[in-house]
Amino acid sequence: MATETKKFPSQTTSAALDARAVASAQALAAHVVQAKGHGHGGTAMALAPVSHVLFSRVLRHSPAHPDWPARDRFVLSAGHASLLLYTQLFLTGYGLTLDDLAKSRTLGSKTPGHPEVHHTVGVEMSTGPLGQGVASAVGMAMAARHESAMFTPGSALLDHTTWVLAGDGCLQEGVSGEASSLAGTLGLDNLVLIWDDNHITIDSGTDETFSEDVRARYRAYGWRVLEIDTPTDLDALEATLREAAERTGRPTLVALRTVIGAPSTKFSGTSAAHSGGFGADELALVKTTLGFAPDAPLHDLVSPETLEHTRGALTRGERMHTTWEADLATWATREPEAAARWRAFRGGEFSTAALDTVKLGEPGDKIATRKTNGAVLRALQGQAPLWGGSADLAGSTTVEVDGDRFSAANPAGEFIRFGIREHAMAAILSGIALQGPWRPFASTYLVFSDYMRPSIRLAALMGLGAVYVYTHDSVAVGEDGPTHQPVEQIGSLRTVPGLDVVRPADSVEVVAAWRRILASPDRPVALILSRQDLPVLTSTALTQAGVTAGGYVRWQHGDGTDLAILATGSEVHLAIDAATQLADEGINARVISMPCVEWFAEQTAEYRESVLPAALRARVAVEAGRGDAWYRWVGIDGQVVSVEEFGESGSGPEVLRLRGIHLDAVIAAAHDTLTSTAGDRTTAHGTPELITN
Template identity: 40%
Template sequence: MNINQKAVNALRVLSADQVQKANSGHPGLPLGAAPAAYELWANHMNHNPKNPNWENRDRFILSAGHGSALIYSLLHMFGYEGVTIEELKKFRQFGSLTPGHPEYRHTKGIEATTGPLGAGVSTAVGMAIAEAHLAEVFNKENYPVVDHYTFAMTGDGCLMEGVSYEALSLAGTLKLDKFIILYDSNNITIEGDTDFAFTEDVEARFKAFGYQVIVVKDGNDLEAISKAIEEAKAEKNKPSIIINKTQIGFGCPAKVGKASAHGEPLGAENVQAFRECLGWESQNEFEISDDIYNHYSELAENGIQKENEWNEMFAAYTKEYPEMKKLWDEYFADVDMSKIMDSKEYWEFENKSMATRATSGTIINKLKDLYPNLVGGSADLAPSNKSEMKDAGFFSPQNRGGRNIHFGVREMGMTAITSGIYLHGGLKPFCATFFVFSDFMKPMIRLAALMGLPVTYVLTHDSIGVGEDGPTHEPVEQLAMLRSIPNINVFRPADYTETAVAWATAMQSKDRPTALVLTRQNLPQLKGSSQDAFKGAYILEEASNKENIDLIIMASGSEVELAVGAKEELEKAGKSVRVVSVPCIDLFEDQDCAYKEEILPSSVRTRLAVEAGEPMPWYKYVGFEGDVVGMTTFGASAPAEELFKHFGFTVENVVNKAKALLK
């Protein structure tokens, strides 16, 4: 057995041992896909285990994240920091670096959190977009400082999920030639043969998408795999998919080709038989011979050399083009918030009624000029979302430098791609659609929050104010849904100042996404609004007698105007009323107890919340003695003004609700 075959089998053995020791996991894919993974990492992928964050490394995404034992075996054998044999032994255990599915920012060498099928390969499309855009911005003749590939390893399940259709179709349209999919085609899912539910012609589908399609008939043939990868790299006009025909559970006589190999340990006896079938010398778990470790060390040195060569080129590049080095540092550094906070123009606005979607559009175009690495786009709704950056061009095969992206009608794919753009590094991305379609985005928003990605979602047409389009397009429960996701700031601003704060918060974030929930209809500029909105909630209008407050009215977005109007009427009746604007509950929850007590003193138990959405998030603040003016049903199709009146979003109804509480 030559050293390459030993190296492949080492990945198989370590993967099987991890799953067996944990008595949990998915050994099938690692056993079948190990040859393709080895050939790619060993001979075709530029990566440096000593510097996993090297900017010009090739990216590898294990989209079939259930096969995580395979990538942990690769990281261990190549010598990535922290991924020791002891960590492999703690596979799927609390606090280990080898969790059940790969997690970004948890284990060095993991480029994205994967597991929900289709998400990883869709995220990889964003990485390929980022590479192409940055290459256009930075590369000079003889200095290809941005020049790398994005590889995604997928399985049958990934290609069944709708999100992959969305993203991979766009990748074909955009002709992302440095995007290469390695499809582990073993024709098995949890329930059995894929013929039960998946008989489509994958080759034909990807040819229709505009891909180069390469088939490797024997997934154990390293030479054929190598040739396929080189052929994919040689294609300069389209992305590629390598359909690698494998056997799930390869090497385990009792499991090979069977659905039971997918998601359960092989079993002690089968592990022994598996080792014998492979011709593996040792029956001891997690035991790898020195010659194999030495081989991987030599391969890792190749990666170190590749980065050293790039560093030499980059040094010469920066000497010849010092202005590009300055720009590079700006792209790849943390956002310089002084550009916003010290900008008089950023905070200035016309004192006229504006929809917050329009306000956001104005702010986006101010940010565009402050931050050259701001990129983004909409799901075919840019004119309605007001999300286009003027005079910034559209990213396309003909214009890789365009900063706007036509995502097409692909909300979930768009959201995954936006995550991938950020994960690549160097760019600050946003995406946009109607708020009601955040339902399509939610799985990928959740993953972004889990990864701690500071991406921005522009979500317009935020309530029954959508009007004539009717209940299918009127979001009523989506605010509660988004707010229920951990680690995300959900902003529903009431005017220009609060929208500017929302965007500033999004730009300065380092570890959580931001959702901007914006109106279709015009709203007034509020006299009391201020940068206190950075704290999530603040006193917009103080009570006439702040020492003896009768009622606190809380509201967000378009309903803050109603709260102000109701206060005026109640104060005329002799009541002392404080109006609290709450543009971001998440940020308010981050404040200390003293600030929360200052805004919502516990001594004032008579409270009313007003928001054109599901009332659930407000009960924590109104308590048993308060009330909420919210939406407990779906909307209807009618002009917005009529709907707001019908569902009780009027000053008169807010006053009546308040009077009922004050009796």
């Protein structure tokens, strides 16, 4: 065992007890998978030695203080090997039991099939889609470096390491390559990627699909590469992992050559070891090889002596945490103002008063919502925990804030240049949010949201407060043509559970939406903004409440009980123009601006009824995108004015008219629904308190 240091305090140990702990971890994985008939034991068995060394000798963690801000983060990117992580959480004292391991992959258990953050104590991120953990670990490392530079420059008080364990599959996915390239450029030497180089994937050996020189690729990214050729030598593992955690100006790849399924003689080194049980006979041989009775039940696979030994992590962690608390107190005495700012940051304390300074314009002024959004970000800089950047489009999406960029030389930088890496950008945002309590943002054109979709889904599943700023929101993009004109993207994003899709109508709604976004730190947001200038609409004091509710009456003629026109974004002013013309025909219409259907859907039935009465069956929805989802709101008697084909290259107004988004189309749809509902139309209840005209 290596010499004790402040960074790596020792844990009472012995070669015999360490060997038993590793054997127990391997036997548990094989036993649980065989008993259930499903699961992934092969990787958990092969990586038991390195996971034991990491959790017992190297990782800066305290099981009694799982939310310790200065702890190391461990991300299991190869999430199918969840038993590896659950076993270490059990052995080191995070609250799991052997029964929890036995119940893995069952409904309601603490040990789901893939790790889930906020579900199992000690799990830092939900993983499973390969490569995501690698990319989000880059975000964690970036956020850790940024926080340290912002609050404790020149001090190691907040310095810690982000560890990520990945397999061949993770490194084949493009998202990991995008993120690793950026990590090298940024010199993230607080990031260590342990690569399980076992040459096996589900279908075959990697020689059929993955013959590149991974080590050379990572060196080309700017990473340091360390080798471990003997994955069972615990002292050698410890020495290499300690070296990997050194600050050298570069992230580190630890290439760990393992044999999947070891020590099974039948399944070791084969694709069959990836998932499923080994069979009763082979399991008995594995147990015998590991020093257990061939028929040993689950609870006999971890002796009291072994558990007492591994639970030494509690004592080791308490020592580290206590030392850090003392260092924190010393720093707070020496730097009280910085300490107060850091505690406020960590406590989620911030002001949104700066939003009051954003210039909204007067009714009739024309301002692109992307421009107002940029003004919001600049106003909130330094006031709210916003931090982010763009995929090489900051000038166009207008999200760049004042100050310098984040870099290896300037980790306190106010703005992130992600490069043209949309998928990695979204996954990195998840890592920044997980590191917390940042509200990270990133921007690109809406049509490129498809590149980000897997990471967005995972952020929604984890309940992370990431903000995806999408501009150029419709075929109004114009001359760039159909490759850059989103059509299906808004509707597609709305299908993601837990994702708020917000499309403001004007500058007033942009600012109002940000008030709600900042108050909802556990929900990701897709903020959809216009490239073209949009008229600032008449507003009242109730506009803020209406936007917060997701939908409200923005304009109304008379009692508004003849017709409802629902619209979002750039189509709200078009809806008002149509309603104004219909008013000349004696039709009492209400225009419902619905910047976020998710927010509106979660309101009380009474509120929804006040805005969109059930008796008001003559309804039109208008949005410059696919209209499928709007039938939920207009019903079988309603009409939807939408874009159902790809666009064309031409000016924005020309393409909008060509694809049916124009005044005549809305008027025609209104007449159609009024005609179809004329025979059974009843008087609906108006909402005079929301009338704005």
